[in-house]
Amino acid sequence: MASTPTAPQNDVTLGHSYDGIREYDNPLPGWWTWLFIITVVISPIYILYFHVGAEGRSLEDQYLAAMDANTRKKYKKIGDLTPDSKTIYTYSQDPEWIVVGQSIFKVNCVSCHGADGGGLVGPNLCDENYKHIKGVTDIYKVINEGVAGGAMPAWGTRIGNKNDLIMVSAYVASLRGSKPAKPKGPDGSPIPPWSPD
């Protein structure tokens, strides 16, 4: 076959012909060869760095460090809290920290208590009636341990971090008196207002 003007003139065909298909004896493109070699050569270097190297380079170590950093960032201002009435009450009044509890609530609680706490399968958290709860520490207890034979699951090991549990308890306390879009009817009995004692 005569090569057309656009084809390079220095191509050499091999003697092969398969059903009319012929092959050029062109060399491998240089950039191709080198990129291939580079991708091969970096492999042992990667393995040496991440698998034979120092501690802290494994995915799990990196995760634990990131998790630590995130927790520190979240709570460095306040340190480790204890779940007493005063603490929970205080944070339930603090808009800066309520948003932290709200995020945890939105991940874990909305499927039963509704996006705004108005109640679905679980009770309305915005009215004056409560079950199993007399004061703010009971909120913590119910979240941590669960009640009613698993109807309210225990979130202690699930959420894992005590500060997170306190923040979500504080957020739940703060819901009281809010006006959800579709409030569920009252459940349980009225209790006195929250207090820090």
Add this chain to the structure above:
Amino acid sequence: MRARRSSEPHATQLLLIVLLMSANSLAFSRSDASGSEAMEQYSYDDAVVRMFVTATIFWGLIGTIAGVLVGVLLAAPWISEGLRSDVSPILSFARLRPLHTNAAIFAFAGNAIFAAVYYSTQRLCKCRMWSDVLSRLHFWGWQAIIVAAAITLPLGITQSKEYAELEWPIDLAIAVVWVLFFGLNFMMTLVNRRERHMYVALWFYIATIVTVTVLHVFNNLVIPVGAWTGSGLWKSYPIYAGVQDAFMQWWYGHNAVAFFLTIPFLGLMYYFLPKAAERPVFSYKLSIIQFWSLVFIYIWAGPHHLHYTALPEWASTFGMLFGIMLWMPSWGGMINGLLTLRGAWHKVTTDPILKFFVVGLTFYGLATFEGPMLSIKSVNALSHYTDWTIAHVHSGALGWNGFMTFGMIYWLLPRLYQTKLWSTKMAEWHFWIGTIGILLYIIPIYIAGITEGLMWRALDESGSLKYPSFLQTIQTVVPFWWTRVIAGSLYVVGISMLAINAVMTWLNRPATYEVPVYSAPRLTREHVDAPIPQSTLKGKPVLELAAKVDEVSQMNWHRRWERFPIWFTIVTTIAVLIASALEIVPMFLIRSNVPTISTVKPYTPLELAGRDVYVSEGCYNCHSQMIRPMVAEKLRYGDFSKAGESIYDHPFQWGSRRIGPDLAREGGRQSSLWHWQHLENPTSRSEGSIMPRYRHLLDERLNFNAITDRVRAASYLGAVYPFDIEKSPEVARLQADKIAAEIISQGESVDYNGQLIKDSTAIALIAYLQRLGTDLYKTEEPAAAPANAETTTATAAARPGSAPEWADRDSGAQ
């Protein structure tokens, strides 16, 4: 790697060739008898190619229409709600998505491969297929398998392993059709060929046949459940569990893409592109390097589908590094194809066939750049579980597989039907509509995928999740899913145009097809290879070694290999097996890959039944069960999943996509009542949910007696049960009573549509869901005297929503 393999080809090669001569003698026996170059007459079997081309177009239509359907069902699950109760469970995304993928891969692409192989192999070998009977058995056997898939998958008969969903009786049929009908016929054709050397397309076909066999067999090793006790042919558990099952599945899954959607299509490209362009192939050397590097490297890369999972990190690293190494070998194919068009580019403007090939190769280049990129761990951290993967595979499937197939078919139609193509203009239109369809599909889905990934991981200044509502992240991308429906429909319109063009061309066929008779001499044994040219470095002031390396890199040694199909097949098989074994053997032998967690216990009989419902409904298509070690995942789902947690998972259910939230730690997260109501109507429990209703599970009666077979199979696979397995139905009943009692105490009525809820299939599913991810937090209890099943499960009944006590108790005794 290649240099090492090739540096001593002669000693080992000659030894093996001598051994192989006996097998290979078939190729030479007759010519030896005649001793001369007598001409032989032969003709080609194009009828079977016509059959495969027709099937390709037909299944292409079905597969893509199924794609549009699942696209609609995903965005609007409610459309099946008003339908009859025996139809609506079938019309769900989770049941039909495997139908779409299987139809696209094995029916559409599969038939396209066979059309290409049967057409080109005969011509490249200058001989008819070895057996017309096997060709037809292959054709009809394959179509029967596709029909069996189309029936079983919508009915929920599935192994739940992606692209290997078909149950074991169909798997056996696939093995027979693939190896005995297709493989044997192909190999014998090679053996009887009249062309001395095998062209590169044939190497790719060989690799396809060998590797798909290996992959299919080892990923589908299962224990049939109930086949011998009469409770059913259509259920099995894989012999692998958890981490190892996941590893085997993605060794298979990755290489199914490689050796079903890439390697044979490269073979197709190497034949049909130079034929259509009427230009010589750009580089013979590149095709050699490309072939061997792909065959050897591809096999390793599977674990990159499991980054950040409980898979051991070393395997993940191998998956990533070999994934990156695949970049250039893959691009070698694209370059060799595109550069073959040098001197023919003026034809591309007028010829729709070449347009299809150019765009097909371009998408191949895009997808094989993206693949290595996605195999990088930190990129995968963002892309995994998102729509990004879906966009990636569709740029490959629609662009590369689809367009290469269409180009081939348009080239074949006039030749097969011995008349002009009915309308070149229509083919041109198909090209443009198809191209727009692909772009309109992938671009919005890329955006959707990246959006999902970024929203899932986003943290606010306080270190909390920025988008705590999973539902919100999904609702954000639903509009993009609707664009996909439009785009997919455009692609279907394109294939419809192909179908019309094919039918019209067929109508113009001659009354009888001309069957040209060719003649060629039989191959004789007395072949003298051309002398290997000396290195130009010889005699120059360089090391002897350098001259040798130069000589090897000229690849004349490979020319000799091309004369020996069986030798070639064996070397290919060895390359594939070595690469596989180097990963698989350590995966199974190193104990530290799966550290044992003493509190992790087998599923109870009821949970096992529920798990089978989960598998059968295809829940894994939308829900993962694998929390990755990342801050955002911990905040959203809980502690990351450990390898030891899935040791009883036959099959693993880690999933590959999060259309719904991860369920790895679902147990105890919601009340059982919540699950009951959520299955009945998901939107009643989470507003705006796109999960379809599963009312039929509430209506359906659970077959407690069938549970015994499942428990027996689980026990055979290593689960230890402290009760008589024959008592499984009673043990299951006790747990069902308990969960039903719990749901009733939480507010549901005792019966549902006239059936006691404790008899419902949904109870089993809820039992399974309530177990997920809870074992990790159990505390080991001190050894107790083994009690009989009834009393132990009775105590379990007192503790709602968790596994019966014996599951904890027997640990001490072991």
